[in-house]
Amino acid sequence: MRNETTANQPILEVISLEKKFPVYGSFGKWFGTKSYVNAVTDVSFRLYKGETYGLVGESGSGKSTTGRTILGLTPATSGQVLYEDKDLAKLTRNELRKFRKDIQFVFQDPFSSLNPRKRIGPILEEPLLIHKMGDQKQRQEQVFRILEIVGLQPEHYFRYPHEFSGGQRQRVGLARALIMNPKIIVCDEPVSALDVSIQSQILNILKELQKELQLTLLFITHDISVVRYISDRIGIMYLGTIVEEALTDDLFNEPLHPYTKALFSAVPDFTRNRLSERVILKGEIPSPLSPPSGCVFHTRCPYATDICKAEVPGLKEVRPNQRVACHLISAH
Amino acid sequence: MITLQKKEDIAQISERLKKEQRTLRFRRLKSNYGLLIGATIIILLIVLAIIGPLFTPYGPYGMKVLDRLLPPSADHWLGTDEFGRDLFTRIIYGARVSISIGLIVALLSSFLGLIIGVYATYYKILDHILMRICDGLIAIPGILLAIALMAALGASSFNVIVALTVVFTPNIARIVRSTALVVREQTYIEAMHAQGASNSRIIWLHIVPNTLSPLLVQATFVFAEAIISEAALSFLGAGIPAPEASWGNILQAGKLVIYKAWWMVVFPGVAIIISVLSLNLFGDGLRDYLDPRVKLKQKKS
Amino acid sequence: MNSVPLLEVKNLKTHFHTERGRVTAVNGVSFTINKGEIIGIVGESGCGKSVMSQSIIRLLEHTDSIEYEGEVRFDNQELLSMPISQLRAIRGDEIAMIFQDPLSSLNPVYTIGNQIVEVLRQHQKISKKEAHKKAIEVLRATGIPSPEIRVNDYPHQLSGGMQQRAMIAMALSCEPKLLIADEPTTALDVTIQAQIIELIMELNRTMGMGVLFITHDLGVVSEICTSVKVMYLGQIVEDTTTERLFATPLHPYTQGLIKSIPRMDGNRHEKLHVIEGTVPSIADIPRGCSFSTRCPYADERCFNEEPLMEKVNAEHSVKCWNYAAINNLEGRA
Numbered sequence A: 001m002r003n004e005t006t007a008n009q010p011i012l013e014v015i016s017l018e019k020k021f022p023v024y025g026s027f028g029k030w031f032g033t034k035s036y037v038n039a040v041t042d043v044s045f046r047l048y049k050g051e052t053y054g055l056v057g058e059s060g061s062g063k064s065t066t067g068r069t070i071l072g073l074t075p076a077t078s079g080q081v082l083y084e085d086k087d088l089a090k091l092t093r094n095e096l097r098k099f100r101k102d103i104q105f106v107f108q109d110p111f112s113s114l115n116p117r118k119r120i121g122p123i124l125e126e127p128l129l130i131h132k133m134g135d136q137k138q139r140q141e142q143v144f145r146i147l148e149i150v151g152l153q154p155e156h157y158f159r160y161p162h163e164f165s166g167g168q169r170q171r172v173g174l175a176r177a178l179i180m181n182p183k184i185i186v187c188d189e190p191v192s193a194l195d196v197s198i199q200s201q202i203l204n205i206l207k208e209l210q211k212e213l214q215l216t217l218l219f220i221t222h223d224i225s226v227v228r229y230i231s232d233r234i235g236i237m238y239l240g241t242i243v244e245e246a247l248t249d250d251l252f253n254e255p256l257h258p259y260t261k262a263l264f265s266a267v268p269d270f271t272r273n274r275l276s277e278r279v280i281l282k283g284e285i286p287s288p289l290s291p292p293s294g295c296v297f298h299t300r301c302p303y304a305t306d307i308c309k310a311e312v313p314g315l316k317e318v319r320p321n322q323r324v325a326c327h328l329i330s331a332h
Numbered sequence B: 001m002i003t004l005q006k007k008e009d010i011a012q013i014s015e016r017l018k019k020e021q022r023t024l025r026f027r028r029l030k031s032n033y034g035l036l037i038g039a040t041i042i043i044l045l046i047v048l049a050i051i052g053p054l055f056t057p058y059g060p061y062g063m064k065v066l067d068r069l070l071p072p073s074a075d076h077w078l079g080t081d082e083f084g085r086d087l088f089t090r091i092i093y094g095a096r097v098s099i100s101i102g103l104i105v106a107l108l109s110s111f112l113g114l115i116i117g118v119y120a121t122y123y124k125i126l127d128h129i130l131m132r133i134c135d136g137l138i139a140i141p142g143i144l145l146a147i148a149l150m151a152a153l154g155a156s157s158f159n160v161i162v163a164l165t166v167v168f169t170p171n172i173a174r175i176v177r178s179t180a181l182v183v184r185e186q187t188y189i190e191a192m193h194a195q196g197a198s199n200s201r202i203i204w205l206h207i208v209p210n211t212l213s214p215l216l217v218q219a220t221f222v223f224a225e226a227i228i229s230e231a232a233l234s235f236l237g238a239g240i241p242a243p244e245a246s247w248g249n250i251l252q253a254g255k256l257v258i259y260k261a262w263w264m265v266v267f268p269g270v271a272i273i274i275s276v277l278s279l280n281l282f283g284d285g286l287r288d289y290l291d292p293r294v295k296l297k298q299k300k301s
Numbered sequence C: 001m002n003s004v005p006l007l008e009v010k011n012l013k014t015h016f017h018t019e020r021g022r023v024t025a026v027n028g029v030s031f032t033i034n035k036g037e038i039i040g041i042v043g044e045s046g047c048g049k050s051v052m053s054q055s056i057i058r059l060l061e062h063t064d065s066i067e068y069e070g071e072v073r074f075d076n077q078e079l080l081s082m083p084i085s086q087l088r089a090i091r092g093d094e095i096a097m098i099f100q101d102p103l104s105s106l107n108p109v110y111t112i113g114n115q116i117v118e119v120l121r122q123h124q125k126i127s128k129k130e131a132h133k134k135a136i137e138v139l140r141a142t143g144i145p146s147p148e149i150r151v152n153d154y155p156h157q158l159s160g161g162m163q164q165r166a167m168i169a170m171a172l173s174c175e176p177k178l179l180i181a182d183e184p185t186t187a188l189d190v191t192i193q194a195q196i197i198e199l200i201m202e203l204n205r206t207m208g209m210g211v212l213f214i215t216h217d218l219g220v221v222s223e224i225c226t227s228v229k230v231m232y233l234g235q236i237v238e239d240t241t242t243e244r245l246f247a248t249p250l251h252p253y254t255q256g257l258i259k260s261i262p263r264m265d266g267n268r269h270e271k272l273h274v275i276e277g278t279v280p281s282i283a284d285i286p287r288g289c290s291f292s293t294r295c296p297y298a299d300e301r302c303f304n305e306e307p308l309m310e311k312v313n314a315e316h317s318v319k320c321w322n323y324a325a326i327n328n329l330e331g332r333a
Helices: A002-007 A063-070 A093-102 A120-130 A136-149 A154-158 A166-178 A196-213 A224-230 A248-253 A258-266 A306-310 B004-030 B033-055 B087-122 B124-139 B142-153 B157-184 B187-194 B199-235 B247-256 B263-290 B292-300 C049-056 C084-090 C112-123 C128-141 C160-172 C190-207 C218-224 C242-247 C252-260 C300-304 C323-332
Strands: A010-024 A034-048 A052-056 A078-083 A103-106 A184-188 A216-221 A233-238 A241-247 A316-319 A322-324 C007-018 C021-033 C038-042 C066-074 C095-098 C178-182 C210-215 C227-232 C235-241 C310-313 C316-318
Touching: A010 A063, A010 A216, A034 A063, A034 A078, A034 A216, A034 A241, A052 A063, A052 A224, A063 A184, A063 A216, A093 A103, A103 A166, A103 B187, A120 A136, A120 A154, A120 A166, A136 A154, A136 A166, A154 B004, A166 A196, A196 A224, A196 C252, A216 A224, A233 A248, A233 A258, A241 A248, A241 A258, A258 C190, B004 B033, B033 B087, B033 B263, B087 B124, B087 B157, B087 B199, B087 B247, B087 B263, B124 B157, B142 B157, B142 B199, B157 B199, B187 B199, B199 B247, B199 B263, B247 B263, C007 C049, C021 C049, C021 C066, C021 C210, C021 C235, C038 C049, C038 C190, C038 C218, C049 C066, C049 C178, C049 C210, C095 C160, C112 C128, C112 C160, C128 C160, C160 C190, C178 C190, C190 C210, C190 C218, C210 C218, C218 C242, C227 C242, C227 C252, C235 C242, C235 C252
Parallel strands: A052 A216, A052 A233, A103 A184, A184 A216, C038 C210, C038 C227, C095 C178, C178 C210
Antiparallel strands: A010 A034, A010 A078, A233 A241, A241 A322, A316 A322, C007 C021, C007 C066, C227 C235, C235 C316, C310 C316
């Protein structure tokens, strides 16, 4: 089944995406020194129809910026995002409208992502209004249908966001994404603000809906066990680049990149023997203001050699469906 | 998908919830003494300003030289002024002027401040231009600026309104802007962008409603301040021109006879104090009412 | 092992007086910590675990609407009835606390060195110079590289992990007997979290202090704690060693929690376990067993009568009427 999906044409393709944010020195915009935060340095991946792609990384890895840039919420510095083979930057007004309908977003913070002054009903009707779909009655019916799908009651239509718990708000966030019948949903840490018992509810809904509605998900998270549960394929990000990408089962059976290994072993996990050997990384993620030369991971990598400091390793396919950016790993 | 019967349910649910929310709001209102007391006094003042003339046989302008500077008595509840006009009548007519000028200034400057503040957050170039103008206006002490404007425009009620609006708009614009800057960064605004909503839709339907509560509170304070400033301008002779009654120019006239007729300064002064205090009380209460979190947080921490 | 426990909490209750009436955030919590032990308190948000930990050293006292009941004995002193001035001498000296968000718990206008020196000089009679030297020492002990330079840094100049290390250094500067850690790794990345957990365990080994470790993350608990108490709605519902908790959880809530976490070795294609419903507000705690509204096994007794904490064996207690039946039932299925 996996191979079928990969044989498909990608629905969304990201090609060497780069995003820099300018930072100004203490003398302000016009007189200060200008430098850049390299949030995303070089990210390429493909999203195939009906799959869930997990983008994993720690804070500062650029995973959220990647999501935002794909949606066009912030323009890319360079690189391309192709949706159904069309470059996003070159879309006409109408095509952009269609794109906005087809690709939706679920945010991390269920508290700030809903307008506190509006009832749930109008919040959910808003996207339909923006895209001028249906009349008042049809819109309302559509909202009731979606509320039911995400497991909320009709009476929630009339409630204000502050009357909801975190889990319920995240359901509303999900409903807002679903109401446009999208093809792709980008989920940016949708469960990390929730308690575990609520988290499992949302993950179950997401997985069910994806199967039912043939959705393609881009799931951005820092939580390794969550991403393992939900994704078909995973890309591991570190300091603005993807260092490893593979099918979920392959990745967890045998992670290849030293960072992936360290990341997996750092996950606190009660199923593992407490005294089992752990790789604890020294140091912290370097500042994206001045990323290290060569391989971005060499400052913390226990195996780093001279070539790692000098040359940037490209993503190489070392096994079918498994790509790694590391000088020390070669195809076999 | 939803059956007819369910739809009826929905109408019922909607009714029930609306009732529930109404009673909740009413309960919050009931426990908010500042808001209630402030509002009561303001309403009393306004009613008095409107129907007050019915209680007095005197007109605001009719002079009676023989009755000059009479102390408070049964005939003249608050005494008379230096032209023998009934002070109570003058103060009621003054209330009409002072309160309506205050209200108009509050409304005008809120409206202008809202537009300036919101658009400044949204368009960078506008921000630079508008906010520098506002900074310039704020840099000059308000009352000085108002006097200068009055000197340039000439004394009349209309010009007082213009001058005070120019003085107070920048303050409101600043407050709206700082609120809107916070709102603009909220995720729900980003969500609207992701849906492809237009800028004016985001500004008017999502940002403006979220800046309204600090704006309303500030507007009540501007109302109070405008009453004081109008009184100050008239007191200095740069406000409402002489025969017309306003609390400020009654005070000004009283200043000259302060040793002979204390009532000429005390009663208009009291009128100003009561109206300003009740407006401030109202404003503080309004802030608590509009932002229930203020109260909850105090209780929780 | 010492026969007198380091900290003994007996039937601790914390009530808040709010506009909606009296709310009980901590409802009869009892446990002990011995020297050198790491005790974990686990629960979801709103279960009262943070309020409980702050009640131990009466940190919530500045709000006048609070009321304590019960007993907290630390080193043979009763903390709840002690005058606040005497308690202040214990806070920071013998009992130290670290919080979830290091940046907002450090004062941004003082260098971390200054802040550590201040704590030291408050509790010990030493000169500024000595205190400064000691500050560098504790910073080194918490693994901050080149502490001689870092001691003069302001909190914002440090990364999140380093800030948490500095917080720990500050907490440990007076060599406390008890460290209360309230979600100390929640705001950190996993690789940094692993470092901090390692650090706390090492300091626990070398300094022999007791640790009360509060978290919502069962994974973290399994890494660090010797025994665990599971809290739900202000009460401890299960209390046992870490091994037993994960091997044979007895309370339906604990079982649900453990099952609802996606496991690293679990089947990815199975549905995750869900605990139905949401945590009730502490303003209206259900009658009977507090978990009865969400419990799949609840019967009439559960809705009407509150169960007592029952000792299953020497190291396992559970607060459930039907734990025996449930667990036999599960064995059969």
